[in-house]
Amino acid sequence: MTEVLDRIRGALVGLKMPRALEALDHTMQQLEKGEITGIEAIDALLAEEYATRETRRIDVALLTAKLLPAKTLESFDFSFQPSLDRERIAALAQLDFIRRAEVVHFLGPPGTGKSHLATALGVAAVKAGRQVYRATLADLIGGLAKAERQGQLAEKIRFHSRASLLIVDEIGYLPITQGGANLFFQLVNARYEKGAMILTSNRGFAEWGEVFGDPVVATALLDRLLHHAVVIQIEGASYRIRSHADLIPEHVRANAPITPPPPPKRRERPPRNGAANP
Ligand code: ADP
Ligand code: MG
Numbered sequence: 353m354t355e356v357l358d359r360i361r362g363a364l365v366g367l368k369m370p371r372a373l374e375a376l377d378h379t380m381q382q383l384e385k386g387e388i389t390g391i392e393a394i395d396a397l398l399a400e401e402y403a404t405r406e407t408r409r410i411d412v413a414l415l416t417a418k419l420l421p422a423k424t425l426e427s428f429d430f431s432f433q434p435s436l437d438r439e440r441i442a443a444l445a446q447l448d449f450i451r452r453a454e455v456v457h458f459l460g461p462p463g464t465g466k467s468h469l470a471t472a473l474g475v476a477a478v479k480a481g482r483q484v485y486r487a488t489l490a491d492l493i494g495g496l497a498k499a500e501r502q503g504q505l506a507e508k509i510r511f512h513s514r515a516s517l518l519i520v521d522e523i524g525y526l527p528i529t530q531g532g533a534n535l536f537f538q539l540v541n542a543r544y545e546k547g548a549m550i551l552t553s554n555r556g557f558a559e560w561g562e563v564f565g566d567p568v569v570a571t572a573l574l575d576r577l578l579h580h581a582v583v584i585q586i587e588g589a590s591y592r593i594r595s596h597a598d599l600i601p602e603h604v605r606a607n608a609p610i611t612p613p614p615p616p617k618r619r620e621r622p623p624r625n626g627a628a629n630p
Pocket of ligand 1: 423427428429430432433460461462463464465466467468469552591592
């Protein structure tokens with residue numbers, strides 16, 4: 353018996369199963385007392401090791417996917433966002449859209465949970481063993497531009513094409529240069545019908561020409577990104593400022609997503625009627 357146990361210990365060390373090794377003595381005691389059967393003992397040891405490894409795998413994958421701080425669908429308050437169809441989100445969480453290499457668009461004003469939902473779907477995909485990568489559009493283009501300068505654009509595009517789900521967050525907040533739009537187009541083209549994407553934006557598709565600084569590239573982008581697509585429009589209030597909504601003027605609350613902030617007033621600016629013109 354001791355001989356067999358020593359052999360099991362040696363095997364667990366050799367197989368790098370430290371959690372099972374730790375649990376061995378306790379499991380053996382349960383077995384000897386007749387509390388569990390032999391097959392339950394095997395199950396317990398493997399389950400211990402597997403759970404530990406899965407937790408570690410998920411932690412590492414969430415970090416490399418840039419999905420931290422992680423969000424979940426369970427922590428999303430659907431009652432706060434009544435325009436959102438809970439069933440559609442639950443269907444997306446089945447992750448078939450990844451297998452079908454579809455594009456999911458979350459559109460809506462700031463604070464309505466677009467990034468939260470995109471991240472939560474990314475986390476679900478990581479848990480299901482899929483490779484995921486998340487970036488803001490600005491960071492993604494910055495990375496592509498840097499790779500291009502270093503003569504490594506093709507490699508970078510291949511890297512971003514490997515993930516089975518690419519999440520591109522915050523389309524529309526920052527203006528994109530024409531060169532940047534071209535780089536993003538190359539990436540979208542490489543993934544087209546091969547890999548799934550989730551995109552979040554505060555701007556409607558009609559404004560993409562403006563967002564990408566070039567209507568031709570914007571049209572070509574939309575052509576690919578709307579072909580096999582799911583569009584989820586969220587129309588609601590910001591969750592971020594939910595407790596301060598009364599402090600924000602009505603016209604700002606209503607138009608927050610579309611109306612850019614007014615340009616800062618410059619002292620030398622002449623009044624509108626021109627009366628004070630020098
Ligand atoms: P958006 O990307 O649309 O600007 P976020 O997803 O970043 O908005 O949401 C802003 C913050 O509010 C995040 O911390 C997010 O987790 C939280 N949040 C947004 N909507 C909800 C909701 N319905 N239930 C719970 N938390 C939410
Ligand atoms: Mg966001």
